Amino acid sequence: MIYTRRTLVTLGVAMPLALVLSALLGWPTLADSPSAATEIVLTLEEHENSEGEEIVLASARLTDTAGQPLADRPLDFFLTVDFFGQLPVSLGTAVTNAIGEAALEYQPHQAGAHDFTVQFHGDEHYLASEAARTIDISEAGSAYHPEHIGLQAIGGWTLRGIGLAVLGLWMLMGLVVIRILWGIPNASSSGPR
Amino acid sequence: MDKEHALLTEEIRKASIRPILGAGRGFYILATILGLIVVAGGVAYVYQLMNGLTVTGLNDDVLWGFYLVDLVAIIGVGYGGAVVSAILRLTNSSWRAPITRLAEAMALVTLVIGAMFAIIHVGSPDRLFWLLISTNPNSPVLWDVLAISTYLMATVIFFYLPLIPDLAILGDRFGAEIGPWRRKLYSWLSLGWQGLPKQQQLLNWASNTMAILIIPVAVAVHSVLSFAFALTSREGWHSTIYAPYFVVAALFSGVALVILVVVAFRKVYHLEKQIGEKQIRYLSYLMIVLGAMYLYFTFSEFLTEGYVGTHGAVLTLETLLLGSDYSPLFWFFAIAGLVVPILIVAFPKTRTVRWITLAAALVVGAMWLKRFIIVVPPLRQGLFGAETLPYNASLVEAAITLAALAAIPLLLMLLSRIFPVLSVYEMEEVLEEESEHKPRLQMKEEDGQ
Numbered sequence: 351m352i353y354t355r356r357t358l359v360t361l362g363v364a365m366p367l368a369l370v371l372s373a374l375l376g377w378p379t380l381a382d383s384p385s386a387a388t389e390i391v392l393t394l395e396e397h398e399n400s401e402g403e404e405i406v407l408a409s410a411r412l413t414d415t416a417g418q419p420l421a422d423r424p425l426d427f428f429l430t431v432d433f434f435g436q437l438p439v440s441l442g443t444a445v446t447n448a449i450g451e452a453a454l455e456y457q458p459h460q461a462g463a464h465d466f467t468v469q470f471h472g473d474e475h476y477l478a479s480e481a482a483r484t485i486d487i488s489e490a491g492s493a494y495h496p497e498h499i500g501l502q503a504i505g506g507w508t509l510r511g512i513g514l515a516v517l518g519l520w521m522l523m524g525l526v527v528i529r530i531l532w533g534i535p536n537a538s539s540s541g542p543r
Numbered sequence: 544m545d546k547e548h549a550l551l552t553e554e555i556r557k558a559s560i561r562p563i564l565g566a567g568r569g570f571y572i573l574a575t576i577l578g579l580i581v582v583a584g585g586v587a588y589v590y591q592l593m594n595g596l597t598v599t600g601l602n603d604d605v606l607w608g609f610y611l612v613d614l615v616a617i618i619g620v621g622y623g624g625a626v627v628s629a630i631l632r633l634t635n636s637s638w639r640a641p642i643t644r645l646a647e648a649m650a651l652v653t654l655v656i657g658a659m660f661a662i663i664h665v666g667s668p669d670r671l672f673w674l675l676i677s678t679n680p681n682s683p684v685l686w687d688v689l690a691i692s693t694y695l696m697a698t699v700i701f702f703y704l705p706l707i708p709d710l711a712i713l714g715d716r717f718g719a720e721i722g723p724w725r726r727k728l729y730s731w732l733s734l735g736w737q738g739l740p741k742q743q744q745l746l747n748w749a750s751n752t753m754a755i756l757i758i759p760v761a762v763a764v765h766s767v768l769s770f771a772f773a774l775t776s777r778e779g780w781h782s783t784i785y786a787p788y789f790v791v792a793a794l795f796s797g798v799a800l801v802i803l804v805v806v807a808f809r810k811v812y813h814l815e816k817q818i819g820e821k822q823i824r825y826l827s828y829l830m831i832v833l834g835a836m837y838l839y840f841t842f843s844e845f846l847t848e849g850y851v852g853t854h855g856a857v858l859t860l861e862t863l864l865l866g867s868d869y870s871p872l873f874w875f876f877a878i879a880g881l882v883v884p885i886l887i888v889a890f891p892k893t894r895t896v897r898w899i900t901l902a903a904a905l906v907v908g909a910m911w912l913k914r915f916i917i918v919v920p921p922l923r924q925g926l927f928g929a930e931t932l933p934y935n936a937s938l939v940e941a942a943i944t945l946a947a948l949a950a951i952p953l954l955l956m957l958l959s960r961i962f963p964v965l966s967v968y969e970m971e972e973v974l975e976e977e978s979e980h981k982p983r984l985q986m987k988e989e990d991g992q
Contacts, residue, residue, distance in 0.1 A: 509681070516689060519760060520693065520696075529749065530745065531734065533745045534735065534745060535734050535735045537742045538742065
């Protein structure tokens, strides 16, 4: 390609002008494009919360390649579920603290292996990164949380009461059948004609 | 006993065994057609057993479809037969006598067929076995099975008790004509009935006990069926009105089917003299009272759900009322299944057997549709806010449903070839009461003159 003097002058003026304007207006420039790689270390721990329920504490530490923590960066946490195929379901977003850590709690409702993923989407300085880990949940809490207001005792007695009523019905039907099967033939052989 | 009374008694006895003795070509043709439909349904069920529920239109979203609709609707119509018979017995309504046998037979047949859908619906039948082995008393499904089996037992006993004197009377009177196997069966089942006071006393006690017992059992069955919906946290289902709503729906459709069965047997076996227009008219009154109750319940449910206006409830109402795939079904149910039958019976001009039959047929069909729009549209509401899969019933489901619908008249026809279609003993009792009252009335009239 042959550059004319006019082209070179135009470029020589336009480029510094563009750099000044981009610095003032916040336009992305080549100098701003992310170049530094990041790393995430995801840790999963099974805990029992104050109500005695099993929870998973998912904590992630975001650093640059030199191991320096990256603060105030949002990390997205996902759980892979099997629902019409394997899908990542968002559990939420947490922002890293001064030592680059972000964490959230998740209460599993099923026992078995749980696949967690944490993602940093990158920003103007750092590239995106992600990490994944699996934890095996031995015991899971129920997805249904009725309020404990003392109705359990009534519920238990109600079930027993209904059970007894059903038993009573069957006994009464049995009595009807026995009395008929025994009574009618007996009455015909002993009663007045 | 005067001559007229003896003649009437003889007429009743002859009419009651007319289907046993007089099955013509029409019977066999109809039975063959219905039998073929049932066999086709049986083949479809075997195909489903071999391939699983994937051959149905059910999917991960709409996991209840035709089979559950059939279960609720067919057990529901059975309720009408048993409870109508029980209530009329307890209130000593003499007009009931000619229709109780048909009503009770219908209850028995529909209950047996309806209960089969509990097995068909779960796909592999061994799941029902595991339900019984690994019982969960907190599950409405366990109580469903228990309630239906209790109700089935009660219905069998309730059907059998009034047969005892009838079989003895007819066995004695028509022993030679009914053939040896029926004679043996009648003699065995009638338990040596001779109409002795002690036997009558015992039978009355047993019949009344069962009549009292069958009403709460039937209420329980339909309440528990409704709990399978109402106890789930799903919009359109978890409603406090559901238990009585299901009970009234069952009675409403049940009385309608009793009318259809009574009209069909009356017409085919020329029972017009024994089953008068009065019986059909009275049944139609019962039907529209229940229809009005159902209309009121529907209005009450929709008003409260719509007025409070939670997101899911409004979505369900919109689905049913305004322009969705399901709204034509809802409006057909509301107009053809509720308003038109009520109007037909309300006007004296249309209060004839023919029009009442049309009204009853509309009710039976519309109430099946109502069960469909109770079951399916709420399942189309995605719990995770996503689009759900549509439900299109497959040919297998349609074939099994049609087979069940064909099996009801077929089994009734077969039962009528074994047992008398009229409750002879009860009708003779009514006849005796009437003949006792007649001279007294005549004497009063003479005194007045």
